[in-house]
Amino acid sequence: MLTVPVGTQILFAGILFFLGLIGLLVRRNMIFMLMSIEIMFNAAGLVFIIAGTHWKQPDGQVMFIFILAVTAVEVSIALAMILQVYHHFKTLDSDAINNLKDQN
C-alpha cells in the first residue's frame, strides 16, 4: 500500500490549504474568492481522509461526507448572493460593495 509518510501527506494538504488562503486574501473577484474557499474546504477534508486512513477508522470518511454537504449548501447560497450582488452593483469586485448604506 501507500508508504508515503503521513507528514508528507499532511504537508500536501497544508500546501493546498495555504494556496486557498492566499487566493482568498489576494483576489478581489468574488468568484475567485469562493473558489479559494472551496480549495480550503477540500484540503481540510483531505486531512480527515489521511487521518482516517492512518488509524484505519471510517470516521474520517464520514466527516468528509459532512464537509461535502456543508460545501454544497455554502456554494449554492454564496452563488445566489453573488448573483444578487451582480444585479445590484454590476460588478463582482468585493471592494465595491463595502458600503453599508446606499450611496445615492
Next chain:
Amino acid sequence: MDVFFYIAAVVAIISTVKAISGRNAIHSLLYLILSLLAISVIFYLLSAPFIAALEVIIYAGAIMVLFIFVTMMLNIGLERETEKKWLKPRMWIVPSILAAVLLVNLIFAVKNIHPIPPDEEAILPKQVGISLFSTYLLGVEIAAILLMAGVIGAYHLGSQKKKVKHRFLEIK
C-alpha cells in the same frame, strides 16, 4: 505506489496555483476541476475509493458545474473579443499536459496495480455507511436540515424581486 501519490500531488498543486492566479474565471474553474480530479486520485491511493468517487461526482461534477453556470450567466455578452484569444492553442498547452500526466498516471494504475485488497487495509464503503447511520445518525439529520435550509435560502435569494418604483423615478 508512492510515485502515483507524488505525481498526483504535483499535478494538484500546479493546477491549484494556476486556478487561483488566472485572469479568466472559466479557465481557473477548469484548472480547479483538474486539481479536484488529482485529489481524487490521492483519495483512491489512500484506500478511500468511495470518497474518491464522491469527489469526482459531487465536487468536480455538481459544484463546479454550478460555478461554471453562474460564471457563464454573469459574462453574457460581456466579452466578445476575448473569445478569439481563448481559442489560441497556446491556452490549451498547460492544461493538456497536466491532464495527460494524470491520464498516464491513471493508465499505469489500472494496468499495474491490483485493486485494493478488501480484507486488510482498505476502509470499505460498507463500514462508512454503517458508521454514518449508527454513530453519526444525528449528524446526518442535521445535514439534512442544513440542506433544506440551503434549498430554501438559495430559492429566496435567487428569485428576482419585482421593482416597485416607476422607471422614470428611479435614481441612477
